[in-house]
Amino acid sequence: MVGSYIWVPICVGLLAVLFAAYLAGYVLRKDTGTPAMQKVSNAIFSGAMAFLNRQYRTIAVLAVFAAIIVAAVLALLGQGSAADKFNLAWHTAIAFLIGALCSGVSGYIGMYVAVKSNIRTASAATRSLGEALMVALRGGAVSSFLVVSLSLLGVSLVFTAYGGLVNPALAPSLIVGFGFGASFVALFAQLGGGIYTKAADVGADLVGKIEANIPEDDPRNPAVIADLVGDNVGDCAGRGADLFESTAAENIGAMILGVALYAATRNIGWILLPPVIQAIGLIASAAGLLYVRPSVVKEPDKAAGRDPGEIAMQQLNIGYYITCALSIIGVFLGCYLLLNGPGITGNYGIPAWVWYGLAGTVGILLSIAFVYITQYYTAGTWRPVRKIAAATLTGPATTIITGIAVAFECVALPVLAICIALGLSFFLGSQVHMPLITGASSGVINVSGIFGTAVATMGMLMSCAYILAMDTFGPITDNAGGITEMGGQAESAREITDALDSVGNTTKALTKGYGIGSAALAAFLLFSAYLDVLFSYKHNPAVYRVDLADITVFIAALIGITLIFFFSALAIQAVGTAAKRMIEEVRRQLRDNPKIMAERVEDRVDPDYARCVDISTRGALRAMILPGLVAVLTPIVVGIILGPQAEAGLLMVGTMGGIVVALFLNNGGGAWDNAKKYIEAGYLRVNEEGEMLDRLDPNGTVLGKKSEPHKAGVVGDTVGDPFKDTAGPSLHVVIKLLSTITLVLAPLYIALHP
């Protein structure tokens, strides 16, 4: 019986939790370096945990409050009998809380291991690149496998508990609350983490590097610990929550779409495909991850031209390609096992599972395309970053202008890739013909085509655990570098952690690209799922039309895109406000306590790190509330006033706006960051007229650290910080939040606009 395939995601999910435990054990057994290193590491650990405790306490209060409101609204304004309403209300509220809890737990444990991994990576770096690479990657993988497996387990178990195997057509709508809960937590986790990390970073850089002229990660900088803590809470906890809800929301959306095909085929396989494919993806990711181990790593050797960064990146890439190759096999296998039923035909005599397998492959290829496009825009070897580096020669103003131009430009290629993937997977799905579906949706929408885009999204998300491990690898290696520097380790160890840190910057950028790419690909399917939910209430095929020529839809759409801009304003402003306080505090400490900067090392005293950590924590928690509430309440208000079809307009155009603005912010910020690194690496060379030459031109004068162009580069990097680490990633969450909110509150809008 096909229904028993539900055990695949449940068992694989449990195994993945055990796998994460195994990885955690591996990492935690590693040695923890010298006492000097431990001192730094402990400060980071306690700062990060203090923030996380306070943050999740705030989020928990907000989440319980939201659950009660959602339950009350659905109980009062839902449709059907009182029992029906009550049923929907409590199912949704409980699912919401479970989703919120799972997201919180995976974020919390993952963070715990990540901040324990940094010192172990630093210590391993004193021994070999291979060991350091493996410790950092596995430390990151604890978080990533927990995130994906808890998301998968949550969806599968709640689906089963809500009677999914008995009454498959109903359950997916009952579990949308799980996705909303995950989005809700993700929004605040990403916002709070993003504000924290950038307030600390901007404060540390502007006063430390520029005013006091001390290098990065210098223990004299009062904000240095806050900065290191920030890398964890932003990139690790924030992005984890983001991808937790990506997988959850897209699983649920795809399952809702599967309901229509279940109705046509009486095969529950169409509903179960999303979690099963996700489970296969987890296995593929584990295989890719296990490939990366010291025995395959050639140790660096400068004389032989073996750069540590290149070696590490190559290893991570091989692991990723293994994951992708296994995923392609897996997606065909999943489709073969689940996607069948009487009366289904495919064009050219090719069976349905092949068409959908191909659609899934399109998604996997899109993820690879995003990897390359992101690298093009954010790596120093290509035109965009070099253009910004050249602009630093004429000062900060041209640096910013050029960077903004790059940010606007870098939207085009990813969107083109998304359009091609969407169109192609839709086309592949449309090659399958279903038996006539009961209900009227058949003639109005092309269900099999939309399901093609859903399979593509699932395909793209198969490598989620691997990608997320590479992402968390970033803050771990960044912290390891800080610990090595502040713990006074040997130059050779610092070289390894520096190389890994720069690889981590690349993988962090890739993950953001991956996150926005999957969100964009999923937008169409989530949108279609919303229309399916509307149809399940109204039984009127007109709901499948979201007509921009209708003035309410038009107005709502305009509000949707404006919401994206307004939210970005609030997020960026929050960083500005928090950073301003941090700058004042760092300046105050350096002014009031001159011993911090004493000439002789033995005269120096430590600055008050804890105060800076505290300022970031309070600033971030206070600042995350307003943008969070705006993102949650705007779609609700519009849906209440203008009705369900207008809400669909807000959802769609808001999503499109979110995609392009997030790309603008992420890639623009990344390009500035790497233009600065380009200068720091000594690649900015000029001739006598001051014109930029090739980065290895032997005749050029190198303009490196502390030169005027470098200062302009630092300004660009600082401007890009809240773009790429606060507003941009938060927009990923907003996009999906729009979908889950509308899915959950659809009954409300329908009740008010019958």
Place this chain on the structure above:
Amino acid sequence: MVGSYIWVPICVGLLAVLFAAYLAGYVLRKDTGTPAMQKVSNAIFSGAMAFLNRQYRTIAVLAVFAAIIVAAVLALLGQGSAADKFNLAWHTAIAFLIGALCSGVSGYIGMYVAVKSNIRTASAATRSLGEALMVALRGGAVSSFLVVSLSLLGVSLVFTAYGGLVNPALAPSLIVGFGFGASFVALFAQLGGGIYTKAADVGADLVGKIEANIPEDDPRNPAVIADLVGDNVGDCAGRGADLFESTAAENIGAMILGVALYAATRNIGWILLPPVIQAIGLIASAAGLLYVRPSVVKEPDKAAGRDPGEIAMQQLNIGYYITCALSIIGVFLGCYLLLNGPGITGNYGIPAWVWYGLAGTVGILLSIAFVYITQYYTAGTWRPVRKIAAATLTGPATTIITGIAVAFECVALPVLAICIALGLSFFLGSQVHMPLITGASSGVINVSGIFGTAVATMGMLMSCAYILAMDTFGPITDNAGGITEMGGQAESAREITDALDSVGNTTKALTKGYGIGSAALAAFLLFSAYLDVLFSYKHNPAVYRVDLADITVFIAALIGITLIFFFSALAIQAVGTAAKRMIEEVRRQLRDNPKIMAERVEDRVDPDYARCVDISTRGALRAMILPGLVAVLTPIVVGIILGPQAEAGLLMVGTMGGIVVALFLNNGGGAWDNAKKYIEAGYLRVNEEGEMLDRLDPNGTVLGKKSEPHKAGVVGDTVGDPFKDTAGPSLHVVIKLLSTITLVLAPLYIALHP
């Protein structure tokens, strides 16, 4: 007979041309100051005319080329018999060329008078504020009345010539070419002018003010003349072309909508209303303009607290309110005379003309709302600018971050105002009930509601001539300031020109707000007109649906918003490229010719102004081609590949994206500009801890020109320059270009996707 009302726009249009000639005569009779002033003025004049000549020559070649292609496409791929196709093709091509020609002529003559007005304003400023104000405003009004009257005459005459009075249902579709021609010229005029002005400005500011430490408009700066020329070609010629096509495109769009109501009522008044209302608006604008005269201006008196800037702004505001009040009367009058016919009823027994008069009033009120909202975001008395000024205390990075946050934020209020105006005018229009319309559009769309939004748009555009006069007032007073400074005039004259210059900055910002507001309000009507055109070919009511749930519409919509971002990238990058050359040239001159900066005035030699003018000219003309072609070709390619409904999606979502991005760029740039001016005016005061105080706090230390915060402010201003003067205004044109292109090429898309 109602048809004879066509004489209203024709006669008023001719009168307005005469009025412009009268104003030109008034201005040109004024005296032209001292020889030193004339030397500067002549240099500006020859630079501006040289640029304009070369620019229009380039545009003419492109336009002829485009006309031939459009004609060929329509002749080959149109619908109906060969004679029908040929008929449409030549009508469209001729209308295109007339539109292009009228736009060029009005831009050229207006510019001619504007650059002749600057020296006369400077000279008048040595005598009195009232006279200087009147000369500058009337100099600007020559351009503005020519622009609006030629647009009106063009539409009315081509409509009549194409048999509009004989066969009213057909003619509006034949004259869309006029709008496309106007858009086409406007795009390149605005782009070229915008790139020119900012390349010169950035070059002059960065090297002159920051590196060489010389004040604004100093004759030692080699780029100073190019900068003054740029103000004319960007703000005067560019914005003139922009609003020329606004009025043309929106007239034509509203007339196309009128066709459906003509069909229902057999009253041609519904088609003639747009040009008639526009004509009444011209009269209202003339009345407002004539109000501003020396006898009503109180001369400034510092002792009595009469600030020259406040007096001038107040006069301009009174004139504007007079225009608005007369417009409200006029819109009711126009509706009363034209909007009737058998079987038309209004709710609550209120006749149709009252409902539409109210809708027109909504548009007029929206224009006033935009004036206030723009002031809030760009004037130093309010929170946004002061926030940026405070951020300059912590350096350029926080200045940019805060400015970007303001730019993102300032989208919300205008969009809300637009949504309310759209919804309200639609609601007012829907109160009118038409007799059953032949053809199927009746049940599908609410024609009377959409016509309500059209009347609101017409209402908003009634004050166009007045607003545009205030806009051109900007570069005239800016130039007058430069001439006064470089011509070595008395301090009192400089005070007057400085005050007028700062008023001009405000009016320029207002005009941009007005331009984007009217474009946004018109978007819905132009979109509906496109659907009407589709229906006229396909006779299938399904064309009235633009369903975002359709994957081709979704993809096209995503491409539409991406086009906006990509175009902005190209426009900003073009400024960066041209500015870089200018910076190098200015540096080179100052380095190679130290006599330019000689200590004693009598040792100094003039820098080579002409070379800088030439660099800007060549840079702008070369750089405008690529973004222009991208904006023109993208919608064509998408329409050809994905078909007419998808094209509508691109049009709508592209327009929404254009609105928000243009607001982002315009207001962000304006806020930075005024934050810098806030500091220069001595309003940035800090206490001992370095915290910002109130701008008049007597205990604060003033941080003024040449302080570190001022330098940060200059960086912000420079970054904002290409935002607010190149990319933002060009987006206004792109938005309308999308509409006119789709209107003109609809037959092509339909032929390829039958």
